[in-house]
Amino acid sequence: GKDRGKERADTIHQIQAQLPAEKPALHLRLPVCDSLGSCAVPHQVHAASRALSTGVIKPSLSLSFHSYDRLLRIRALRWEYGSVLPTTIRFHMCAEEMEWFNQYKKSLATYMRSIGGEEGLDITQDVKPPKSLYIEVRCLKDHGEFEIDDGTVILLKKNSQHFLPRWKCEQLIRQGVLEHVIS
Amino acid sequence: RERMSDAGDLSGAEESQEEVMTPAELIAKLEEAWLNEKFSPELLENKSELVECVMEQITHMEENLQRVRKGDVKASVHRMEIDRIRFVLSSYLRSRLQKIERFFPHVLEKEKSRADGDPSFLSPEEFAFAKEYLANTEVYLKNVALKHMPPNLQSIDMLKAVPEPCLDSFVFLRVKESQENILVEPETDEQREYVVDLDEGSQHLMRYRTIAPLVASGAVQLI
Numbered sequence: 354g355k356d357r358g359k360e361r362a363d364t365i366h367q368i369q370a371q372l373p374a375e376k377p378a379l380h381l382r383l384p385v386c387d388s389l390g391s392c393a394v395p396h397q398v399h400a401a402s403r404a405l406s407t408g409v410i411k412p413s414l415s416l417s418f419h420s421y422d423r424l425l426r427i428r429a430l431r432w433e434y435g436s437v438l439p440t441t442i443r444f445h446m447c448a449e450e451m452e453w454f455n456q457y458k459k460s461l462a463t464y465m466r467s468i469g470g471e472e473g474l475d476i477t478q479d480v481k482p483p484k485s486l487y488i489e490v491r492c493l494k495d496h497g498e499f500e501i502d503d504g505t506v507i508l509l510k511k512n513s514q515h516f517l518p519r520w521k522c523e524q525l526i527r528q529g530v531l532e533h534v535i536s
Numbered sequence: 537r538e539r540m541s542d543a544g545d546l547s548g549a550e551e552s553q554e555e556v557m558t559p560a561e562l563i564a565k566l567e568e569a570w571l572n573e574k575f576s577p578e579l580l581e582n583k584s585e586l587v588e589c590v591m592e593q594i595t596h597m598e599e600n601l602q603r604v605r606k607g608d609v610k611a612s613v614h615r616m617e618i619d620r621i622r623f624v625l626s627s628y629l630r631s632r633l634q635k636i637e638r639f640f641p642h643v644l645e646k647e648k649s650r651a652d653g654d655p656s657f658l659s660p661e662e663f664a665f666a667k668e669y670l671a672n673t674e675v676y677l678k679n680v681a682l683k684h685m686p687p688n689l690q691s692i693d694m695l696k697a698v699p700e701p702c703l704d705s706f707v708f709l710r711v712k713e714s715q716e717n718i719l720v721e722p723e724t725d726e727q728r729e730y731v732v733d734l735d736e737g738s739q740h741l742m743r744y745r746t747i748a749p750l751v752a753s754g755a756v757q758l759i
Contacts, residue, residue: 420680424673428637453676460668467661468629469591476626476633483619486612520619 424453431458432477435527478523488519489534496530559593563621566590570628572751575708575758577744578701579635579643580751584659590625594618636666639701641694644670670694703745710739713755720746 427450430438436458443451466473496509501521509515509525514534525531557565569583597618604611636643636658644666647658658666677692711734720742721730734740734750739759750756 420677421673424676447680449676449679453672456668456672460665460672464633464661464665469588471591471595474591474622474626474629476629479619479623479626482623483616486616518615520615 423450427454428457430454431461435477436462483519486519487516488522489514489516490522490526490531491534492530493532494530496525499525557589562586562589562593563624566621566624566628568754568757570624570631572758573628573631573635576751577703577705577707578748579632579639579657581655582657582659582662587625587629587659590621594621594625597621632662633665635701636662637669639698640666640669640673641698642700645695703748704743706741707744707747708739708741708759709747709751709756710759711736711756715750715755718746718750 427446430442431454434442438446438454446454461477465475465477468474468476492509492511492513492515495511499507499509499521501507501518507515507517509530522531522533526533565586569580569586573580597614601611601614601618604614643658644663647656647663647666650656674692674694714736715734717731718734719729719731721727723729732740734756744751747756751758
């Protein structure tokens, strides 16, 4: 939220104030930043180590790289978790990062819809090459009735196990409803 | 739909965009494009027409699948084939997107400065995506880091800040069309010129930069 943004700005200020203009930085005193939580320490260490190791580099570049580095990780979240991020992760993001994430996922959605000229293609799916046609799955939570291609209806009750077509299960596996059982 | 400029005349390749291919040939072409894009350090030429044809093929196969009697073994095999093609296509497009994001200022610069007759590296949709990515990232960096800097340090030259693809990466390749006298290392004071012949069917490991034009023309396949 807003406070986090200010905390980060203050942290950056404190680091930046110590960086000599055109020479390599040899020492950095890390500012204390309690309220950013467990992610604060990695930020500072990361920013500091970049500034120290990159030698003669404009301070603005090294600190922006630090922010950019976080951005790359946030980008990866869209591909791993989907378009809705878990609360625990959102908690560690500032408003600007959320904004970037929202714009990114909109951009990605527009692009995917344009593929091939009709309905598009969700390229965040089909991440692994298809190996087997049917897979054994266990149901992790109650999910009600589930229809498969030939019209059969399966009842997905917690802890039940089923042998189902792989392509039908992918989405539910990602959502945590089903678990692929590998015997 | 707007037609791409025909790059065939420039590169010497005969491929006409109106050419009719069998489904098997189409999928073989997709797999070649997929592997090349996967193993190349830089973004390769855009192949929108191929992507469109493959999507049409998938739709066609899905429709056929609806007509097969339920429970027939054939259905399973068709299903597997559709999934396989969709995986290759998705993987191909993901490779491209990853490179577009990774090298976004350079990719945009290259597209902006290309001449009218030259082949396009980005599809119109990829171009739009890349521009949005740049704008989004610039806004973020400005609000998070740059606006807290002294005025003279408030802008970043993205072309300088973001690294370019490393064209000297080594790649594995198989030769499809024989090539002679490929220059591996130019002559210097210490060494003679190092050239090799690439025989059809042979496989090699070399710097991408050396054989980049051969990938574009289809003379070699990255593996």
